[in-house]
Amino acid sequence: MDQHWTASGVRMRLRHERPGELDWLLLPGGPGIGSESLHELADVIDVPGRVWMVDLPGDGSNVDAPGAPVDPFTVWPSVLIEAAAAVAHPIFVGHSTGGMYLLSTPELEGMLTGLVLVSTAPDASWMGAFEQMTRDHPLPEVDAATVAYELEPTDGHLADFAVASAPWNFRADHVERGRELLARMPYNGRAVDWSAEHFDTTYAANWWPQALPTLIVSGGDDRIVTQRLWNVARYEGPNVTRADIEGGAHFAWIEEPGQVRAAFAEFARSLPTEDAPPAT
Template structure:
């Protein structure tokens, strides 16, 4: 946060959600906001945004199965991930739900299927299916996802990069200005990467989750996240970085036109993780959405 330094990492606790060991981080207080991270991320991705909202909107963020400190699922699909998040929210009660990238696609399903658990929805560069995916950094990796031995090759590659290289690669692909990420936050990401790389399932969980996401690109019609987006009945905010290299910002207007009650915020000079690059701006937009919901 400008002038104050990075927010401290939220305390973590381990719990079981739908029978799966899951790590959850909370700002303190009864959670009013629930956060769902993207592919390869963790609850740490929400540290600064959640700290800005926490004074009157306490937050909770989970590590999706197979990431951070959470155990993997037996079977991966977008629907299975949505079921996991839904089970978590059922214990929290209705919340303002926020998702980024993969977490954005997951929360689209959650909000469409269980509007009783969602007060408002904020989607930050959600990984919605799009045409010509090979023109994005995300799509160029797709042909390798189903090759035999992909998880083993990925594990070797990650081991060679180590936590420092993995963190650097992630920051460079997700942000427009890696130098804007404070050293303390980078150190926290690096430590999380080291813990995740030590888990026996990290590469397999990544590959299977990536395949589950890519499968949505091949599923038009009723099973597509786009069909779920059209059924969302809660007030929604879509935030996109204009310089997103993973999921193109051109999807923002389309998504805003698909969700019945939606607002769109496109940020110049921002990449795939607006909550990391511009937490104050995103926090202000979420507050405006929550205030509008309360007034209504």
Template structure:
């Protein structure tokens, strides 16, 4: 088996080469969560089949990027701004973020100077998604989530975070993708310390700090994303005009490439055409 190529930035951001295809682009895939490793995007990388090199990105202290030689003892000190270091290491960078990963990207203005293109999947322009999700969850309660949340509150660790995330799977995936979604979530690394950092210092105050005005950009939304309300983009003029295009995937949830990988691949193919 070929050894996976890995690189670290000076602050411990890990880049793992996930695919190599003809083309000059370096695609940086940033996972959501936080607390979920970039392994969560491996199926996305396979689905979109973009030209160039695809890298799975883990911030220091996230997912399985912990207790490794490149990770500093205070990994969250410069979150999410350390993402700029990953973009600095490569040329012809295209950023692709899922959920919170998309929000991290939009929180780092320095990335606007390094990116040749941008893809935002199931992200949001500001923290208003939190109230919308709370309202949806209250109207669609899951007893398993209530029990898992109580256990996580009592004992917040990686094990109880996994149990809570699995219990909430029906909110994340369409019915057809739910079995595959549960299997995916079961196999991921989890990091409750990253969740605690986001709860304390990022989620509530988040708002996009830059808008892609000169580079090709793509917003991919699931029609039935119950976690991050995709209607929030509609009220943001900067994300509703060229060079931003939007693809809403019919019937898809918060992980649209599991519901309809072909549709997500088509959206990325159009972005790739615009990059060229």
């Protein structure tokens, strides 16, 4: 896999390359789970150009990244501008917390060719709905994994917690596949701790695209990040497209790959580039 690091240690790994000038930069959620969580998404979308897996320094398996500060979290999330600057026609695709990091980096607005927000939210109020969901649908395995992690906060126990949460993350008929996906991820507790202390509860988008082509992909069955927060006038406009994935959960491309593929293909055709002239 072709890979390189930006000056401050953002890792960019090439997953697919097709004819075309666009660069799709896939940024994972979590945090701490790594861009490996988006491999299936990268494989589902059929878009022109290159598809890159992006990891912030200190996230997932991108530890000891060349060029990264001693404390890599000091450059989160603003270092994302380095990834955008590394390619000619960047389209950032942020999943869950990754999308929130993007909306916390206003410098990106003038750098991007497009923006895709997947299973994410415009502010931290999604957490209240999530907490209520966990009370309504308790998982004893999650409770046990939480206790184990609190007693011994290792990356292994963090992985156990993530795997135990699969019934919240995936539609019932895809839970086993979801467990397999979550079990093979790299986990990074330092990234989780940084985001919990410095970002998660205080997050609010500090920019919104006024003209930049933007796609919001929402799983109709997403129980992790409520998608109702997008249903306000501020997040509408001629540059914004909504793709509601019926039957999709937090990783909607797992349950409904065809719908997700179609949403990305339509968005790619709408982008004003040499590859994809504006739709008429």
